[in-house]
Amino acid sequence: MISLADLQRRIAQGDLSADGAIAQSREAIATHENKIGAFVCHDPQIGAAKAGPLRGIAVGIKDIMDTADFPTEMGSVIYKGFRSRGDAAVVMALKAAGASIIGKTTTTAFASSDPTATLNPRNTAHTPGGSSAGSAAAVGAGMIPLALGTQTGGSVIRPASFCGCAAIKPSYRLLPTVGVKCYSWTLDTVGLFAAGVRDLAHGLAAMTGRNELLPQATVPTPRIGVVTQDFAGAPEAAGAEALRIAAKAAERAGASVRTLAMPEIIAVAWRAHPDVQEFEAHQALAWEYRENYDAMAPNLRGRLDESKGIKPAVYDEAMRITAAARAALTKIFEEVDVLLALSAPGGAPKGLGSTGDPRYNRLWTLMGTPCVNVPAYVADDGLPVGVQIIARYGDDAKALAAARFVEEALARG
Amino acid sequence: MISLADLQRRIAQGDLSADGAIAQSREAIATHENKIGAFVCHDPQIGAAKAGPLRGIAVGIKDIMDTADFPTEMGSVIYKGFRSRGDAAVVMALKAAGASIIGKTTTTAFASSDPTATLNPRNTAHTPGGSSAGSAAAVGAGMIPLALGTQTGGSVIRPASFCGCAAIKPSYRLLPTVGVKCYSWTLDTVGLFAAGVRDLAHGLAAMTGRNELLPQATVPTPRIGVVTQDFAGAPEAAGAEALRIAAKAAERAGASVRTLAMPEIIAVAWRAHPDVQEFEAHQALAWEYRENYDAMAPNLRGRLDESKGIKPAVYDEAMRITAAARAALTKIFEEVDVLLALSAPGGAPKGLGSTGDPRYNRLWTLMGTPCVNVPAYVADDGLPVGVQIIARYGDDAKALAAARFVEEALARG
Numbered sequence: 001m002i003s004l005a006d007l008q009r010r011i012a013q014g015d016l017s018a019d020g021a022i023a024q025s026r027e028a029i030a031t032h033e034n035k036i037g038a039f040v041c042h043d044p045q046i047g048a049a050k051a052g053p054l055r056g057i058a059v060g061i062k063d064i065m066d067t068a069d070f071p072t073e074m075g076s077v078i079y080k081g082f083r084s085r086g087d088a089a090v091v092m093a094l095k096a097a098g099a100s101i102i103g104k105t106t107t108t109a110f111a112s113s114d115p116t117a118t119l120n121p122r123n124t125a126h127t128p129g130g131s132s133a134g135s136a137a138a139v140g141a142g143m144i145p146l147a148l149g150t151q152t153g154g155s156v157i158r159p160a161s162f163c164g165c166a167a168i169k170p171s172y173r174l175l176p177t178v179g180v181k182c183y184s185w186t187l188d189t190v191g192l193f194a195a196g197v198r199d200l201a202h203g204l205a206a207m208t209g210r211n212e213l214l215p216q217a218t219v220p221t222p223r224i225g226v227v228t229q230d231f232a233g234a235p236e237a238a239g240a241e242a243l244r245i246a247a248k249a250a251e252r253a254g255a256s257v258r259t260l261a262m263p264e265i266i267a268v269a270w271r272a273h274p275d276v277q278e279f280e281a282h283q284a285l286a287w288e289y290r291e292n293y294d295a296m297a298p299n300l301r302g303r304l305d306e307s308k309g310i311k312p313a314v315y316d317e318a319m320r321i322t323a324a325a326r327a328a329l330t331k332i333f334e335e336v337d338v339l340l341a342l343s344a345p346g347g348a349p350k351g352l353g354s355t356g357d358p359r360y361n362r363l364w365t366l367m368g369t370p371c372v373n374v375p376a377y378v379a380d381d382g383l384p385v386g387v388q389i390i391a392r393y394g395d396d397a398k399a400l401a402a403a404r405f406v407e408e409a410l411a412r413g
Numbered sequence: 414m415i416s417l418a419d420l421q422r423r424i425a426q427g428d429l430s431a432d433g434a435i436a437q438s439r440e441a442i443a444t445h446e447n448k449i450g451a452f453v454c455h456d457p458q459i460g461a462a463k464a465g466p467l468r469g470i471a472v473g474i475k476d477i478m479d480t481a482d483f484p485t486e487m488g489s490v491i492y493k494g495f496r497s498r499g500d501a502a503v504v505m506a507l508k509a510a511g512a513s514i515i516g517k518t519t520t521t522a523f524a525s526s527d528p529t530a531t532l533n534p535r536n537t538a539h540t541p542g543g544s545s546a547g548s549a550a551a552v553g554a555g556m557i558p559l560a561l562g563t564q565t566g567g568s569v570i571r572p573a574s575f576c577g578c579a580a581i582k583p584s585y586r587l588l589p590t591v592g593v594k595c596y597s598w599t600l601d602t603v604g605l606f607a608a609g610v611r612d613l614a615h616g617l618a619a620m621t622g623r624n625e626l627l628p629q630a631t632v633p634t635p636r637i638g639v640v641t642q643d644f645a646g647a648p649e650a651a652g653a654e655a656l657r658i659a660a661k662a663a664e665r666a667g668a669s670v671r672t673l674a675m676p677e678i679i680a681v682a683w684r685a686h687p688d689v690q691e692f693e694a695h696q697a698l699a700w701e702y703r704e705n706y707d708a709m710a711p712n713l714r715g716r717l718d719e720s721k722g723i724k725p726a727v728y729d730e731a732m733r734i735t736a737a738a739r740a741a742l743t744k745i746f747e748e749v750d751v752l753l754a755l756s757a758p759g760g761a762p763k764g765l766g767s768t769g770d771p772r773y774n775r776l777w778t779l780m781g782t783p784c785v786n787v788p789a790y791v792a793d794d795g796l797p798v799g800v801q802i803i804a805r806y807g808d809d810a811k812a813l814a815a816a817r818f819v820e821e822a823l824a825r826g
Contacts, residue, residue, distance in 0.1 A: 068700065068704075078498070079498060082498050085491070085492060085495050086700035086701065086704070087699070087700040087704075089696040089697055089699055091700075092696070092699035092700050092703065093696065093699070096699070096703070173598065173599075176595075176598060176693070176696045176697065177598070178595040178598065178696065178697045179700075182589075182591040185586065185589060185590070185591065186586075208725065209724075209725055210725050280589070283502040283505070283506065283589045283591065284502055284589065284591045286500070286502055286505035286506070286509070287481065287499030287500040287504075287505050287592075288499065290505065290509070291481075291499070291500075311622075312621065312622055312623050
């Protein structure tokens, strides 16, 4: 993979030109893209900006985000050839920081669950996950140092886990969703994919102008609570192994690590997530669903068919549960700095029939808390499995610092 | 003005066809539009839908909301001729309820403060207010029974006050903003304009499928707290008179009415509103501001120039204040059912140089509470002044019921 932080350092030291850094991505795309299929379109001529902390950084943008310079097709024939007038707010944030938008990455239709043709760069017989399939695969394949995705259920953290790269789903609305196709306004969260945790921190700090997110010289030793999410079912063997290894490595590195039982309201919130998601999706995708029914991707259409007529009272109750669960979770963060949980049940499923299961992700999307994926284990089939480090809402700097602690602990073995 | 509830009743009783109701709006537009200029474009051929609670209801849509059948030009040359692919979620909600989208109404550029050419239907020498200028003027002039607007500072309640119609800014996100151009995601709220409070209730209930919003047979007598908003400065004479008359009428009708002092955090939140608004606007309008600077409307551009470089820490503190103020306000609603406050400092300003002052509105937008404008007083120059009834977040039914109580009390004189 291409490290964003390494590129920044080499450019700053004069060892690499910004244009040279972009050229490295252009060449990597020329090498890998035919096999992986991570991009909907890309610009083989793009150069570097003159200034900014992200000059020389080639970025892939999930194809549900508006871009003035590329079509935005939402992974759906309904938006074939659609051109937005302007750039999404996060695309402008990247440009203002000097990044080069090198192309649009594949997405399941409207960021739901209908698989794309993108292959997993670690084992091409497997899915890269979704919905941010192309962004995870492009970073995981070493084509680009940074990509943007979105998560409504588990669409950032899960594909990062499957493709073996780092990713952050920041606190809700730390990054704006203006110009990003909506599925559920309470859940949709823009996230970043990069080679490692430091790379994420540099990328997010540059996009937000929040220097407190930058990696600090010393990494504090966190108090970690392990959450097994039993309400979401048991993991596969590879998943259980990833969580065990990460917890052990953190403990060996000096962290206090203990398994935390979650209060019942947390499990109730996990069950309520689909009610929030589908009630809002019926409004957010009303034009697509009602006026383009036959052109809708089948999984998404089926999900909307099943939840059709969901009542406002069901949604209101789900939102009440959400508020109560968020309050309960805030209390838990008085006892520990961060939580450690699985990013996915196991390695990426075989074939392209499914993008995998978001059951270990959706709670944290509903809670709005920052989550960082760190690759923790690689199974015999070459498929990685990640763990996620979760901090209190608004504490993205702490999530990144603790994720770096776990990443370094795992590297020491 | 055309009453939505009256049209519904006559259509249901067979006294009027749904097409006949639409024809009434088409004719009213033909009569008044040349003088008022409330529409950017409209469809003189549109007919009625076959079914739905809003069949026969012609609706005007503020031109920052996506419509598949009309251009969406945001009140700015930057979006000249722009066609969205689909309809905004609220437009689809109207269509699903059987309404006919008759046209797009004028808006200040990106719903900020640069005046449109629309005239006030009560006195054409005056502004109709903004930013939802065309929607307020079209309903106030009796051209259409229902129109949609948005409020970020005071863009629904203030123009309704100036144009003498009823309006509701519902609880934050009761109506989705998907497909509505964003200025500030924490503040932007879709609202409705109609002839009276019953009309608003029928419109909002049909759009949301929430029958609890429909007018009840008996109107409960509310406990009312009058809020003078001294932190926002003193009103003009006409404004003070409107608030005095409304409070007196409610008291005479049997309501308990008392003036409430607001805790200091409420005034602090009022002052923090611009920090939330402009910090988010710099991201939401980044493409427009940075890549189309010369084409930006001057007031909006000036506002963004002034707030350029606003720091994340300032925004974070404003959001912290907002959360504290919302909690304090929730406590106040343990003592009273609703608050009564001015909708604007006085009547609509003369000329088209300014859309008026949102200083009595912005606090309630930041609080996310439902607000209903009720016309309360007409000055000698023919210009109306309204009052707003404000309920607890999520209590839109109570806001509408209390507004109806005040409206009926004022009608009895």
